[in-house]
Amino acid sequence: MDESFLGGLLESNDIVVFKKSMLPYFLRLTPAPDWYFNFITKEEGGEGCLDIDLAPPFLQNFFVDALQLPRESEGAQISSGVWIQESEEEGECYFEAKSTIYGGTLVLIIKKLGPDFVNRHQQIQVARERELVNEKLERLVRQRTLEVRQREEEIILRLLAASGAKDDETSAHVRRIGLYSAEVAKLLGWSHEQVDNIRLAAPMHDIGKIGIPDHILLKPGRLTEEEWAIMRTHPELGAEMLGNTDIPVLQMASSISLYHHERYDGAGYPLGIGGEQIPLAARIVAIADVYDALVHERVYKQAVPEKTVLDMMQAQVGKHFDPIVFQTFLSCIDQIRRICSANQDDRHNHLLMA
Amino acid sequence: MKQRKICMLGTSSVGKTSLVRRFVQSVFSEKYHTTLGVKVDKKVVKSGDDLVCLMLWDIEGEDRFYRIKQNYLRGLAGYLLVADGTRPASLDAAIRLKSNIASTFRDAPHLLVLNKSDLHDEWCLQAEDIKKIASAGFTVVSTSAKTGENVENVFTKLVQLIN
Numbered sequence: 001m002d003e004s005f006l007g008g009l010l011e012s013n014d015i016v017v018f019k020k021s022m023l024p025y026f027l028r029l030t031p032a033p034d035w036y037f038n039f040i041t042k043e044e045g046g047e048g049c050l051d052i053d054l055a056p057p058f059l060q061n062f063f064v065d066a067l068q069l070p071r072e073s074e075g076a077q078i079s080s081g082v083w084i085q086e087s088e089e090e091g092e093c094y095f096e097a098k099s100t101i102y103g104g105t106l107v108l109i110i111k112k113l114g115p116d117f118v119n120r121h122q123q124i125q126v127a128r129e130r131e132l133v134n135e136k137l138e139r140l141v142r143q144r145t146l147e148v149r150q151r152e153e154e155i156i157l158r159l160l161a162a163s164g165a166k167d168d169e170t171s172a173h174v175r176r177i178g179l180y181s182a183e184v185a186k187l188l189g190w191s192h193e194q195v196d197n198i199r200l201a202a203p204m205h206d207i208g209k210i211g212i213p214d215h216i217l218l219k220p221g222r223l224t225e226e227e228w229a230i231m232r233t234h235p236e237l238g239a240e241m242l243g244n245t246d247i248p249v250l251q252m253a254s255s256i257s258l259y260h261h262e263r264y265d266g267a268g269y270p271l272g273i274g275g276e277q278i279p280l281a282a283r284i285v286a287i288a289d290v291y292d293a294l295v296h297e298r299v300y301k302q303a304v305p306e307k308t309v310l311d312m313m314q315a316q317v318g319k320h321f322d323p324i325v326f327q328t329f330l331s332c333i334d335q336i337r338r339i340c341s342a343n344q345d346d347r348h349n350h351l352l353m354a
Numbered sequence: 355m356k357q358r359k360i361c362m363l364g365t366s367s368v369g370k371t372s373l374v375r376r377f378v379q380s381v382f383s384e385k386y387h388t389t390l391g392v393k394v395d396k397k398v399v400k401s402g403d404d405l406v407c408l409m410l411w412d413i414e415g416e417d418r419f420y421r422i423k424q425n426y427l428r429g430l431a432g433y434l435l436v437a438d439g440t441r442p443a444s445l446d447a448a449i450r451l452k453s454n455i456a457s458t459f460r461d462a463p464h465l466l467v468l469n470k471s472d473l474h475d476e477w478c479l480q481a482e483d484i485k486k487i488a489s490a491g492f493t494v495v496s497t498s499a500k501t502g503e504n505v506e507n508v509f510t511k512l513v514q515l516i517n
């Protein structure tokens with residue numbers, strides 16, 4: 001072996017160099033510092049001999065890679081990566097091994113990592129600790145946001161229950177509509193935030209009804225043409241109440257209110273627009289609202305069996321309902337049913353009505 | 355004596371080193387001293403009538419500062435995927451790790467370890483997370499390196515799966 005290659009290395013007390021001999025031995029080419037005997041091997045196989053089979057497990061694993069270095073790949077080098085050994089004398093120390101082909105011979109270098117490495121360790125330690133703090137802060141913010149959201153939701157639902165107490169819109173009904181709509185929106189690929197928004201906004205679709213006089217809203221019999229005309233102003237009334245705001249959830253609620261009686265074929269009200277011109281949120285809510293109203297009993301009507309409801313609605317696809325949204329609604333019908341049966345409790349409403 | 359290589363995998367600071375230290379030396383430290391690279395510890399355990407020498411490969415947590423070298427996993431008999439029950443992100447990391455190595459070590463027994471079970475107040479896995487765990491097909495054990503809860507168990511269980 002050429003002395004010049006070893007020149008620098010020989011002087012270093014951090015490095016021990018070997019060349020491959022008959023397996024399982026490597027021959028040591030440099031003096032052995034104390035750490036070498038403490039951490040790597042006591043050279044049980046004879047002085048100057050590193051017996052692979054008796055080496056630390058990490059190093060043994062690295063030999064497998066080292067021995068695969070092709071002889072003819074002169075100068076090629078692989079590293080073991082850092083590993084840790086512990087000894088009674090020195091505690092934990094860090095090491096790295098390298099292997100290279102030099103003059104057609106496999107050479108192994110083991111290095112004990114010094115102060116430079118300790119610095120690097122310190123840097124990564126600090127970076128990881130900082131990362132943990134950031135992660136925790138993010139978690140806290142997310143949790144707080146959720147709490148605020150839940151509070152908003154509760155306030156909205158209670159006010160709605162109070163405002164809807166006169167007619168037939170129960171608080172459970174509006175809550176379900178929010179939940180169904182959110183489910184469909186999720187499947188349509190909406191963002192987390194938008195899904196949250198529709199869950200809160202959908203329940204407000206009929207809020208305009210508080211502007212309709214009681215003698216019309218609560219009239220038991222058929223409405224006259226004139227009364228109907230007044231009744232049909234509730235989408236615009238609601239849109240006005242909720243509109244003119246920078247708050248996204250209210251903007252969405254306003255738009256849902258305005259368009260929830262539009263029909264896909266353009267035969268709805270108040271504007272008589274159709275298809276994609278109707279905002280998607282309103283197309284979703286229209287389906288959720290009709291479904292829930294039909295499957296439940298109302299003062300003036302009995303509950304319709306769900307199968308019949310779905311058939312009736314299917315017949316309205318392309319007329320009243322958007323085909324794709326209805327398809328999506330059907331594809332999560334199991335989830336819709338679960339939501340439906342889990343949200344029958346109307347205690348809030350009864351309390352508020354009392 | 356039979357030797358078995360077991361790898362401790364998971365993102366940083368979930369308690370891989372602490373679990374090994376609790377298991378091998380029965381000690382625990384609150385101070386976080388991140389592992390760089392790999393440390394191999396040994397412990398002899400009973401498996402049925404036999405003694406088995408476990409080689410516990412505690413590998414630096416995979417995160418944005420570090421990628422595990424596939425070479426380190428060579429010859430593993432089983433592995434523990436460690437997550438921290440107070441950090442949902444660590445669970446995602448564990449699931450990712452599993453899908454990365456499952457192709458090479460399809461049949462290697464493994465357990466998902468939800469560590470730090472002593473931190474009840476900060477424990478924050480949601481129903482959604484539990485679903486994720488189930489659909490990734492994990493067997494879960496929750497442990498505390500601090501109190502020692504289930505630490506012996508989780509290693510014993512893995513050894514049973516290996517044999």
Ligand SMILES: Nc1nc2c(ncn2[C@@H]2O[C@H](COP(=O)(O)OP(=O)(O)OP(=O)(O)O)[C@@H](O)[C@H]2O)c(=O)[nH]1
Nearest residue numbers: 366367368369370371372384389415470498499500
């Ligand atoms: N309360 C509690 N703290 C724990 C537990 N296990 C580990 N810790 C703490 O969590 C921090 C990280 O533990 P480590 O064992 O160093 O984590 P690691 O997975 O080895 O981390 P890296 O080496 O950076 O990948 C330390 O401050 C430990 O004291 C536990 O069960 N309970």
Ligand SMILES: [Fe+2]
Nearest residue numbers: 205206260261
């Ligand atoms: Fe309406």
Ligand SMILES: [Fe+2]
Nearest residue numbers: 169206289293
């Ligand atoms: Fe309604």
Ligand SMILES: [Mg+2]
Nearest residue numbers: 370371388389
């Ligand atoms: Mg560690």
